[in-house]
Every structure is written in structure tokens, then in C-alpha cells.
Amino acid sequence: MEEIMQTLHKHFEYTENAEIAMECNPAHLEFDDVDRLAQIGFNRLSLGIQDFDPKILELVNRDPSKHPVKKLVEHMKKIGFKGVNLDLIYGLPHQTVESFKESVKQAIEISPDRLVTFSYAHVPWVKGAQKKLETYGLPNPEEKLAMFDAGLSMLTKAGYISIGMDHYAKPEDELSKALKNKMLHRNFQGYATKETTGQVYGFGSSSISQFNGAYIQNTKNLNKYMENIEKSGFAVERGYELSKNDIIRREVITDIMCNGHFSFEDISNKFKLSTTELKEILEFSETKLEAFIEDDLITYKNEVLELKSEGFFVVRNIAMAFDPLLKTSEAQYSKTV
Known part of the structure; x- marks a missing residue:
């Protein structure tokens, strides 16, 4: 990652207010990793929590955070990260309204700058492994809506501003200011301000680039991706030109x-x-x-x-x-x- 950051700095100029973010799996994140990410230029981190209940995480084949999330976030703020996000998912197997409320409660106590409550997208025709989750039992649409409603109520009462359909931010956050001025934008990476967003350039296998006039996706197969990059510098699998x-x-x-x-x-x-x-x-x-x-x-x-x-x-x-x-x-x- 350090080598990638050095290459980007070598070939591109960064604006003063550039948001340089990394999404991390807290199951593998060490405090030393956080320090290193700060040293090489990252200023915002997002932690994919999904749920604080280890039993629910086990059902979706995900490990819980290696260290207490509250301690990780406190350390991030202490060493100068300008923003910390937490991501939760509702609609997972064995989740209930009450269990999801408990996860939201813990997230509020941690006090991240932004918080996201994603709706679990069940697409077994795309991701075959998801078929197994059906055997555990998934919340129905009414239960999912109740989870969303509970999260919305708890987070707004805690002082967060509801951003779009699934994001929340503190009032002083740039997303909240953009919403107030009707200058909010969204791309494949989530919500952003119209001032700081632009075209999205995807690097790596399966990544998607979002241009003003087209969408382009790289091949999903890693070996084929590397072979094509070495041959031509491109590994495009498909694209769509917008009218x-x-x-x-x-x-x-x-x-x-x-x-x-x-x-x-x-x-x-x-x-x-x-x-x-x-x-x-x-x-x-x-x-x-x-x-x-x-x-x-x-x-x-x-x-x-x-x-x-x-x-x-x-x-x-x-x-x-x-x-x-x-x-x-x-x-x-x-x-x-």
C-alpha cells in the first residue's frame, strides 16, 4: 500500500482538502496498521463492522474486531485522522430489531464522524454462497424496514444528520453541510460532496470506473487481470457508454x-x-x-x-x-x- 501511495503522489497533484480514505476489516486491523496508514497519507478510515454480535458475524463467515472498536476509533482520532466511519448492515441472518438496535447503540457510544446502515443485498444469482444464508432464515421486508426505522430514530436522536438513504453524519461534517445546501452527490463509493467528487477510476480486478460518459469494469479473474495489464496496460471486461x-x-x-x-x-x-x-x-x-x-x-x-x-x-x-x-x-x- 505504501508503494501504491508513493506512485500516486509521484504522478498526481492532491488538492488541499483531498479526502484519502481506506476501508478496513477490523478483524485484521492492528494499532500499528492505523499508525502506518496515517504515515503514508490516509486521513479517513472506514471500519466494516456489519454487526457487533459475534454470533451473527459467524453466520455470515466474518470474524469480529480483533481489538475493541472504541479503542481503535479513539486511537485514530488521537493521531489525527480527520474522519472515522463505521459501517453496519441490517437484514442479516438471525438479526432482530432489538439486536440491531443494540449494534446501533454501541456505534453511537463509539461516536464515529459518519455511520452507515446498509441494507443487506441478497443476490444469490450473483453470489452463489449467499444461498446458504437462506437456510439460517433472513428477516422479512417488514422486519428490515423496522430495523431501518429504529436506526434512523436512534441516530437522529443522538444528533446525527440523516444523509440520503443510508448514511448519517455529525452536523459539522462536510456531508451534512452539503445536504443543507443541496450539494450532495453519490457515486460507487457512497455519498460525497459535489465539490470533492469527480470521476471514479477503478484499479484492480473487478473494479468499476465511473466516468462522465461511461462505466467500465475490469475483469474479475485475478490471473487474467494481471496477464492483460502486463500485455496492454488495460484489463477491461465490459463497459457501457452513456447517451x-x-x-x-x-x-x-x-x-x-x-x-x-x-x-x-x-x-x-x-x-x-x-x-x-x-x-x-x-x-x-x-x-x-x-x-x-x-x-x-x-x-x-x-x-x-x-x-x-x-x-x-x-x-x-x-x-x-x-x-x-x-x-x-x-x-x-x-x-x-
Whole structure:
């Protein structure tokens, strides 16, 4: 990792406010590792906790943290990391609302700068090993929604700001400030500010690059990846070039999922379109929003959509109303809840 960081510093210039982050598995993280990461230039660390219950972790074949997480986080802050994240997952085998609340409680006591509650994505048609988890019993959608609700309630009462559909940050955090100013953005790495995000360049096998006009994924096979890199410097397995309409739809969906807001006038002006043209590109119909309005999840007035706090529970579903490609796709996806 030190060699990689030296190479990056050699070929690229860093901005003053660059966020240089590493996601770590706490099961293998030593205090010396934290010190070394700080020395080579990292300023934010994310710990993949998933759950604090060792019995639940055992079911998903994951070891618990090698050291007390609270001690690790205290050490990170002590030596100067400007941010520490904790990641939790709800919807795992044998999780209950009460057990998940206990994990959230422990996370709040640790007091990270940011906290994420990811919904477990059950995709056994992609990851065959997940089929085994079905034999243990997975929480149903109603139970998962209750877990999400419990986490939201506990974290906001503790002073965290709800960011998008699964992130939480302290009020002084840059994500909270960006949300307040409707300048929040999202890419494959999660939420970011529009000021600090840009194109995503993926390095390594299976990595995905997210450009302004395309998505590119490297080959998943490590040996094939190394062979292709040595031959040509590239190991692309597949890619997708976005049309202008794709880019416009992505902008709309990103605004909804990040900022809970979408204005036909603003997007039309940005892309030099009429609102009629924009509605045609989105294949928009107000009838698609009727159920969300009736359930008091959104407001839609003067061609401006605003999500209410409860609307973020189903923000993916709301965003789907603006994606006409979903009805033509044959791909399978994880459930939104």
C-alpha cells in the first residue's frame, strides 16, 4: 500500500482538502496498521463492522474486531485522522430489531464522524454462497424496514444528520453541510460532496470506473487481470457508454436520492431543454407519483419534487419513477427493502 501511495503522489497533484480514505476489516486491523496508514497519507478510515454480535458475524463467515472498536476509533482520532466511519448492515441472518438496535447503540457510544446502515443485498444469482444464508432464515421486508426505522430514530436522536438513504453524519461534517445546501452527490463509493467528487477510476480486478460518459469494469479473474495489464496496460471486461438521455436521467435520479429534491426547471436549464422535452426523456407521468403523495412521502408542486423525511425510507422506489429503462431491463436486482 505504501508503494501504491508513493506512485500516486509521484504522478498526481492532491488538492488541499483531498479526502484519502481506506476501508478496513477490523478483524485484521492492528494499532500499528492505523499508525502506518496515517504515515503514508490516509486521513479517513472506514471500519466494516456489519454487526457487533459475534454470533451473527459467524453466520455470515466474518470474524469480529480483533481489538475493541472504541479503542481503535479513539486511537485514530488521537493521531489525527480527520474522519472515522463505521459501517453496519441490517437484514442479516438471525438479526432482530432489538439486536440491531443494540449494534446501533454501541456505534453511537463509539461516536464515529459518519455511520452507515446498509441494507443487506441478497443476490444469490450473483453470489452463489449467499444461498446458504437462506437456510439460517433472513428477516422479512417488514422486519428490515423496522430495523431501518429504529436506526434512523436512534441516530437522529443522538444528533446525527440523516444523509440520503443510508448514511448519517455529525452536523459539522462536510456531508451534512452539503445536504443543507443541496450539494450532495453519490457515486460507487457512497455519498460525497459535489465539490470533492469527480470521476471514479477503478484499479484492480473487478473494479468499476465511473466516468462522465461511461462505466467500465475490469475483469474479475485475478490471473487474467494481471496477464492483460502486463500485455496492454488495460484489463477491461465490459463497459457501457452513456447517451445524452442516460446522463440526464442519472442527474435527475442522483438529485432525488442525494438531496431529496428535483426541479424540472433546474435540470431543463442545465441541459438546455424545455420541460416538455425533459418529461419525454424521463417518460414522466404524474400518475407515477400519486401513491407516494397519498402516503405523504413526497410533495409535488409547480414541477418541483420534495421528499419528506419518511420518503427516504423508499427513496429508491421514488427514483425508479424517473427511470424508463427499468421496464425494459431483464437484469435482476436486490430488493429495495
